Amino acid sequence: MRISNTFYGRKFRSMLMVSSFSMAAEIAVMLICKVIAGNMLGESALAAVTTMTPLFTFVLFVGACIATGTVLCFATAVGEMKPDRASEHFGQGCIMAFASGVVLFLVCLLFRDTLFALIGMPESLLELVTPFYNWLLGVVLILPFGYFISELVYADGDEKTSFLAYGLLIFFEILFSILLVPSMGIAGISAGLFFSILIFLFVLFFHFRRKQNSLHFRFHFNVKDIVSVFRFSVASSSAYLCFSIFTFLLTQFFLHFCDTNSLPVLAMIFEVIELGAVFGGIWLAAEPLIAVYRGEGNGVGVQNVMRHVNGAILKEGVAMTVLLIVFAPFLAKLFHIHSESILPEAIWAVRMASIGCIAKAILRVYAPFYQHHHPFFSMFVSTMRDLFMPIFFCVVLGETYGSRGIWVGLAIAPYVALAICVVAFLLNYGKKRFPLLLISEKKTWHSESCEVNPENILNMRDKIEAYLISHRVPQNIRYKVMILVEELGMLVYDSNGNRRTYAEFSVRILQNKILCVMKDDGRLLNMTDVELAVSNLRTYFVTSLMAYQREKLYMLTTSYNRHVFRFDIENRENADCIS
Amino acid sequence: MNIKKNLEGQTLLIAVEGRLDTLTAPELDGEIQGKLNDVTELVFDFQNLDYISSAGLRILLSAQKIMNKQGRMVIRGAKPEVKEIFEVTGFNDILTLE
Numbered sequence: 179m180r181i182s183n184t185f186y187g188r189k190f191r192s193m194l195m196v197s198s199f200s201m202a203a204e205i206a207v208m209l210i211c212k213v214i215a216g217n218m219l220g221e222s223a224l225a226a227v228t229t230m231t232p233l234f235t236f237v238l239f240v241g242a243c244i245a246t247g248t249v250l251c252f253a254t255a256v257g258e259m260k261p262d263r264a265s266e267h268f269g270q271g272c273i274m275a276f277a278s279g280v281v282l283f284l285v286c287l288l289f290r291d292t293l294f295a296l297i298g299m300p301e302s303l304l305e306l307v308t309p310f311y312n313w314l315l316g317v318v319l320i321l322p323f324g325y326f327i328s329e330l331v332y333a334d335g336d337e338k339t340s341f342l343a344y345g346l347l348i349f350f351e352i353l354f355s356i357l358l359v360p361s362m363g364i365a366g367i368s369a370g371l372f373f374s375i376l377i378f379l380f381v382l383f384f385h386f387r388r389k390q391n392s393l394h395f396r397f398h399f400n401v402k403d404i405v406s407v408f409r410f411s412v413a414s415s416s417a418y419l420c421f422s423i424f425t426f427l428l429t430q431f432f433l434h435f436c437d438t439n440s441l442p443v444l445a446m447i448f449e450v451i452e453l454g455a456v457f458g459g460i461w462l463a464a465e466p467l468i469a470v471y472r473g474e475g476n477g478v479g480v481q482n483v484m485r486h487v488n489g490a491i492l493k494e495g496v497a498m499t500v501l502l503i504v505f506a507p508f509l510a511k512l513f514h515i516h517s518e519s520i521l522p523e524a525i526w527a528v529r530m531a532s533i534g535c536i537a538k539a540i541l542r543v544y545a546p547f548y549q550h551h552h553p554f555f556s557m558f559v560s561t562m563r564d565l566f567m568p569i570f571f572c573v574v575l576g577e578t579y580g581s582r583g584i585w586v587g588l589a590i591a592p593y594v595a596l597a598i599c600v601v602a603f604l605l606n607y608g609k610k611r612f613p614l615l616l617i618s619e620k621k622t623w624h625s626e627s628c629e630v631n632p633e634n635i636l637n638m639r640d641k642i643e644a645y646l647i648s649h650r651v652p653q654n655i656r657y658k659v660m661i662l663v664e665e666l667g668m669l670v671y672d673s674n675g676n677r678r679t680y681a682e683f684s685v686r687i688l689q690n691k692i693l694c695v696m697k698d699d700g701r702l703l704n705m706t707d708v709e710l711a712v713s714n715l716r717t718y719f720v721t722s723l724m725a726y727q728r729e730k731l732y733m734l735t736t737s738y739n740r741h742v743f744r745f746d747i748e749n750r751e752n753a754d755c756i757s
Numbered sequence: 758m759n760i761k762k763n764l765e766g767q768t769l770l771i772a773v774e775g776r777l778d779t780l781t782a783p784e785l786d787g788e789i790q791g792k793l794n795d796v797t798e799l800v801f802d803f804q805n806l807d808y809i810s811s812a813g814l815r816i817l818l819s820a821q822k823i824m825n826k827q828g829r830m831v832i833r834g835a836k837p838e839v840k841e842i843f844e845v846t847g848f849n850d851i852l853t854l855e
Contacts, residue, residue: 632779657808657838664810668779715818719811722846 183628185682186479189335189738190463190486195338196344197462198494199217200328201455203344207351208234210368214355223364226306229297230314232422235241239418241325244274246414247407248326249333250550253466256392257473257744259731266398268330272408273328273399283319286311302739306364313368317375324379331385333466334393335737343381348506365656377454389702390737394732409505412553414546420453420564426548429585436581443524446513447588450502450531457498460490462545467743472550474695476684477616478623484547491543495536503534530585537592538563541599544613551615555606559599565596570718582716627682630674630698635667636682649687659694662743665720666696666705671740672716675701693744695737705741706730766827767795772802786816791822797828798832804834809842819854831855832833 208231214714216224255264286293290311299307302546332340351374358366385391408415425448432444464487471479472552502509506528507521515524541563549556568591575583575590603612622644628634639660645655663683679700686693704710712718724730729744760773777785793799799848801822817832824830833855836845843849 228782320769541782636778636780646854654838654841657841661810664778715815719814719846726845 180227183629183680184482185628185680185699186467186483187486188466189482189679189699189736190490192337192688192704193332193335193466194460194463194490196332196341198456200340200461201343201459203348203464204238205452205455206348207371208466210348210351210355213369214352214359215364218356218359219364220594222303222306223367224698226303226310226364227301227367229307230310232297232675233286233293233314233322234317235418238325240278240282240323240331241275242418242532243408243411243415244250244271244322245326245329246458246546247410248274248607249329250410250464253333253469253736254473254550256733259473259733261392261394261733262396264392265394265396266400267403267407268393269396270398270400270403271326274404274407275323279319279322283315284319285329286315286538297521309363310363312369313365313372316372317368320372320375320379324375324382327379327382330393331382333734333736334385334391334460335466336385339385339388340439343378347378349558350377370659377720385387392734392735392737404609409553410549412549412557416547416557416560417545417564418544418650420561424565426570428572431573432581432584434658435577436584438747439534440520440523440581442513442515443527444460445452446510446515446524447527447531447585448512449465450509450528451588452536453498454538457491457494457542458546460487460494460539461543463490464543465546468547470552470735470740474684475620476623476625476686476695477621478516478625479682479684480616480669482625482627485693487543491539492536497541497607498539499532499535502535503529506532515563523585526582527585527588530589530597533589537596541592541596544599555602558602559595562595563592565600567591573647576613617680622686622688623684624686625682627680630671630679630681630700631644632671633669634687635664635671638667638681639663642683642685645685646687646692651687651692652747655747658745659692662694662696665723666675666741668701669705669716669720670700672714673703678699690747692745692747696741697738699738703739704732704733705739706732731746758784760785760813761836762788762850764796768798768800769793769796769803770800772805776808777806777816778808778810779800779812785813786819789816789820789823791809793823793827796824799828801830801832802834803836803839806835806839809839809854811846814846814848817848817852822842829853841845 179282211227212224215227219608220527252264255261255267294304294307328343331343342629351371354370354373355367358367358370362369405474410480429444432438432441464483464502467483468480471477471483506525509528510521510524513524517519541559545556545559545563547556548559568588569588572584572593573587573590577583577588579586607615624642626638626641628638642663643656643660667681667683670679677696678702681696683698686694686695705720705723708721709716709720712721727743731741731742733742758773758777758781759771761774762769763772769784771785773785775781780826821830831853835854840849840854843852843854
């Protein structure tokens, strides 16, 4: 089925566009600082801003640690239909993100000299860095909270607000910096960044005024939950750490064993490798959907989303490879590599690094996929991808063939890392669970998805019926489920007029009950509400059904409607049930 | 869905087989609208009706409205599942079930 014809596919696609943009924007934020510093204030300013990059990255990393785990805990609680628990996770995350900003701010304020010594700040840059650093303290204070809110707003399904916020962040960062630098000098860059983050936050807060908002602050602070948050962040955080260690080790190796004239090529290659972060956008788009399916225990849903994820990996991986191969000469010039002695090598290095893109994309998406249930395997995938394999091949080939060997190593390493991860998976979990680790979660569920119109709704109803018949579900229960599919589906159709709407209906057959989950991306409508305004016979029919049906729940989930119903199977001997 | 009509004097018997849902209800509606002029008794035979949704109920309701003015309407042989729908929606108080 085409991605555009399914509920989850459409949701994934709309989230993917924004997540890719937000990932690119995150990379662009510091790049803009550097470009403006270099172009408006000269090379010393560029060097001064560059020395502060690790600090900025670290603050972002702290924000990511809190946000990644909280998004997972929040979305899982939503999937389990536990709104209070979801609010607790959100509340706790807000407190942690804000507190971490304050702590980082105080550390940076009180231990400035120690920090500069740790970074290895050259004396010559100290005078230039200080005014930049003073305003950067403000960024340190608000960035973890801003990052956290942006991730949660996105995970709550508000792609429009996220897109707008990131777009304005970049726009105002450029505008403010250009306006402030002439009067404030280098401080204008960090001041511009600070004010643009404030605007970013201001825009994100509009989400809380929207009807679709399901983020509600609830004061909560629990050590066990904090541990869960960091446990789920382990793959993402280890990726940052591995990349830092890799860059450090490879730089040291390069300085000792290679021609230092090629050092700018190495600096450029690090940036090219960092571009791989864009693949993280694929997971960012899938994560809220998958976490909800996991919360439901719906393996079929997870499998369906991952099918689209795999398609996106392949498309983005191939696109990135082709773009890097084609634009390698342009990229080298962008990094000011003009010298004839190293330009061909720089172009070749970019093209070599591009070869590994597809394998890196697979590993970048699957590492966080495993972090929910198997954090250590997830960390294993991250370390293989970002540290062990690249450093092994770069060092071995670099020692034999010099710097060119290193670039070849970058091409080979991701594929070997992928092969090792596959073997490790098969040895650990077996062939049957490859690669999604789903067996029982798939058996119990059946899902149908379609664009909402009368023909499709009835077609979906008939498919659900066929599934229930195949599992010998009693006639009276089948009838209720069929009525539910038709009436709810048609009510969604009626209430959305000409608006294109998609719905998904899932059933789960358990020992003595049937669980039905209906999702739609139409106008917000709680059909379990027995007080629903009755405007026609169908609404009256649905409210009558809802008054009769005891086991029912509605929850706004990632900005779409989600209804859950449960039917007890009285005569269970006759039903082919799966426990 | 299959519809069989049998007019005996002023009694119209309509036997409906299969499913009366969103897609099939307009067909039944077409068989009733404007065709009940001389009918004083309308009998629906639901013995072989497997499924009815709100779209089907709407047709029954409009037929009942007409028959309230010119005679009576009866539903015969409805299966337990169909009867349950009438009960849930309170239609069993409006319609005459036999």
